[in-house]
Amino acid sequence: MSILRTLKDRFRPVLAELVGEADVEKVLDLIRPAQDARFGDYQANMAMPLGKQLGRPPREVAAHIAQRLQLDDLCEAPTIAGPGFINLRLRGAVLAERLQAAAGDARLAVPPAPQPRTYVVDYSAPNVAKPMHVGHIRSTVIGDALCRVLRHLGHRVESDNHLGDWGTQFGMILYGYKHFLDAAAYAENPVAELSRLYRHVRGLMEEREEVGKFVLEETAKLHAGDPENRRLWREFMPVCLAEIDRMYDRLGVRFDHTLGESFYQDRLAGLVDELVRRGLARRSDGAVAVFLEGHKTPMLVQKQDGAFLYATTDLATIRYRMDTFHPDAILYVVDHRQSLHFDQLFAVARKLGYRDVELTHVRFGTVLGEDGRPFRTREGDIVGLESLLDEAVRRAGEVVAANDEAKPGGPELSADRRRGVAETVGIGALKYADLAQNRTSDYVFSFDKMLAMNGNTGAYMQYAYARVRSIFRKGNVDRAALAPSGAAIRLETPEERALGLQLLRLGEALDLVLADYRPNQLTAYLFELAGRFTAFYEKHPVLKAQPDALRQSRLLLCDLTARTIRQGLALLGIDVVEQM
RNA sequence: GUCCCCGUAGCUCAAUUGGAUAGAGCGUCGGCCUCCGGAGCCGAAGGUUACAGGUUCGAAUCCUGUCGGGGAUACCA
Known part of the structure; x- marks a missing residue:
């Protein structure tokens, strides 16, 4: 409790x-x-x-x-x-007693939610035919962190990656494949060639209007079951998925389900029929539309040419999730630009009878460059996710090397260890920078800021962890024996008390995260914890503390701090390192 | 045109959803190292929370209006 x-x-x-x-x-x-x-x-x-x-x-x-x-x-x-x-x-005695309990508890005395719920969390959802880019970071990282926190508090979570694997972008690569394929390049690296074709066709569509028509025809043929297009789709999918999975492996992200748009395609016609039959949708200008009170424009569920839209798929998806998982809540971790779509989608879902489920659009802002415009390369291209990760890790490598060189006793890390640490620090920095921000604001991307060792950054938190751990190494203290030893925790100074109180508040921070699906509540908690630890550590000797009971008490506080930071970062999907 | 979001220190951002004297980091200025990791710590300066009204014991937060920025807006997702 x-x-x-x-x-x-x-x-x-x-x-x-x-x-x-x-x-x-x-x-x-x-x-x-x-x-x-x-x-x-x-x-x-x-x-x-x-x-x-x-x-x-x-x-x-x-x-x-x-x-x-x-x-x-x-x-x-x-x-x-x-x-x-x-x-x-x-009372100080109450704090001490509770800290004692936390020290002996793998969950650090974080209580589970009084009423566990079932959540479907929909996040990441890249388009399969395009390379993942900087725009996918936020959804992926925020969604993953929310899943981790929900699970930790005892909720049931079904995470679902709603891939864009059935839309116009496939028509684009189908059209490109048929007209502009470089067969040698395709044999060498299919994903790179497909993404080249995608970009090439996108360029053509801007130049010549009829190309757009051809692309829609290819898309329509795919949807209608054209054998050639279906065959190509089945050929493209595995290589595209392998590419995406490589990114998720590196980010440490996993999904319980990967049910893309294609999974729902044979459920769409029946759904539209039902909407019409129940009087919820009607024909309008040749399309099928659901008109909603308070909305000037209707939500279209079928186009004039008979094709379905993502609104149709999203409705079918809600139905499937309700039937399959019976969730109490469905969270959509998606860009704020789709707010109108979700307002309409949720309104139609209510009309269909899904009234008892929480439907929440967990919206987030755009990733901007330091010039305040959407984040692009110097050439104006969208930044690919992989190059973003590589650059973060490369820069983290410089930070790690400089830090290691500057150690009082000389460098401690082998080249190999440095590489591993750089990966953890680089990826962690990227995630933390995103999570530390109130998700609703746009986010100005800066490698320098996210890798800073000062301030509310991933590197700072990982550093704080490594510093605490080094106390145990230096003192040759076995932390595993610490908690069971039954040593009493003493909170006799303001700094010890402030630290102890903060250590007991992890559960509150997690409750705040879920109150409005804002992981920055957890980063703020961790940053405050690190600050209180530094104040404590600055003022009080630990290894040299006398008498021994005081030393034991302070070591327990150190160990709890390290474990709390590690646990908090783990819930954000961020790893720690023992030395950096 | 209509709707939605936003506007907080020089910069980048917080502020437990209406609570007490609006907080951090960076930057600026001034201090502190024979001592467990100094990428640290302590202190100072810096605010009419865009502006004007309103609601109430209390407003960055809620309401109205104005200005400024972004987004969306019938057959892409």
């Missing part, structure tokens, strides 16, 4: 008397970590709104609540401040 949940349990009966059982949970949400350490550890802010509601002075309400609370075993006497804030300061 987290501290916050324990406090809520204590407030619940008192508040229930005041507002009734029905409203009590909402009021309990006003118990928060203190905004400022001077006010204590937690604060309860409900006296002000309740004062209004009950027609009594808020400070009087606060006093009433404080008086009736049974908190003596947990907190020092509550104080009332300002207009009616109830400030709470936990």
Whole structure:
């Protein structure tokens, strides 16, 4: 049980008397970590709104609540401040006892969600016919982190990569394959040749209008079951998928399901029929459209020429997921530019009868270059994902080498180790930079910033971890024997106390992540933890601490810090290294 | 035209969803190393939260309007 949940349990009966059982949970949400350490550890802010509601002075309400609370075993006497804030300061013994429990717990005392739910998480979803690029990073990384956090809290998660494997982009490479194939290049490296064909055809479409028509014809033939196009599709898919999987391997991302658009293609006609039959959709200008209240334009589910659209596929996908997984929530980790599409999609899903499921568009902003424009190469091309990863790792290699050279006792890492560390640091930096940002804002991409050893970066967090671990190496301390030794944790200084309290708050941070699907709540927590550790470490000797009981206590705090950082980063999909 | 998102320190971003004196990093200025990893620590300067109203005990956050930026907007995904 987290501290916050324990406090809520204590407030619940008192508040229930005041507002009734029905409203009590909402009021309990006003118990928060203190905004400022001077006010204590937690604060309860409900006296002000309740004062209004009950027609009594808020400070009087606060006093009433404080008086009736049974908190003596947990907190020092509550104080009332300002207009009616109830400030709470936990007893040191309570913190120590809980840290002790966390030290002996593989989950670091993070409680599972009280009500586990089933989530379908839809993320990454690259177009199979095009190389993955910088635009796929955010969806992939944010979606993966959300899955990890959900699972860790005991939710059931079905992650699904909804590949774009059936759309116009396939018509483009089919058309390109038939007219512009370099057979030798295709034999040598099919994916590179297909992506060249894709770019070539895209260029042609801009120059000559009729090319677009040919491309649509190839797409239509594929959809209609033309044997040649189907054969080519089956030929292209495995090599494209292998290429994509290589990226996921490197990123450490896995999916439970990879059900692309093609998986749903034979379900579309029936779905459109049903929409029409139930009076939800009707013909309009030759297309089939669902008109929605509050939307000026309808959602089209079938074109004049009979072809289906991604809205149709997405609806069929919702139906399949509901029938197969029976989820409580479906999350779509997708670019904010598709907001309108999802508004309409969700509205139509409700009309189809899917009312009890949470449908959330977890939207995120665009990746920008340092000039504030969408991130491109100097030549104006979209940056490929692989070259992005390579460059991050290359630069991380420079950072790692410089750091190793500068060590007081001389370099510690072999060339081989350095390479491994660079990969971990480079990929970690890329992910962390993305996750640390509030996902709704556009994100300015900068290698220099994301690999900085100062500030809220992946490299800084990995460094913080390696530093803590080095204490154990240097002191020749077996951390595995530490927790079971039963050594008591002592929180006698402000720095020890502040660190200890933060260590107990990982669970709160994870709850915040899920409250609005924002992984930056976890990075913020980790950065704060690293800061508190540094303050502690700066001021207090650990290996040289006397007497031995104090040394043991501080070693436990160090070990908990390392484990918490490692766990937190793992939930973001980021690895740590023991030395860097 | 209509709808959506955004506007916070010189720069890049936070702010637990309406809480107390709006916080970090970078940059600037000033301090601190015979001591466990100094890519560190301590301190200072820097804000009318775009602007104007409103709502209330309390507003960066909610409402209205204005200005500025981005996105979407009937047969791509």
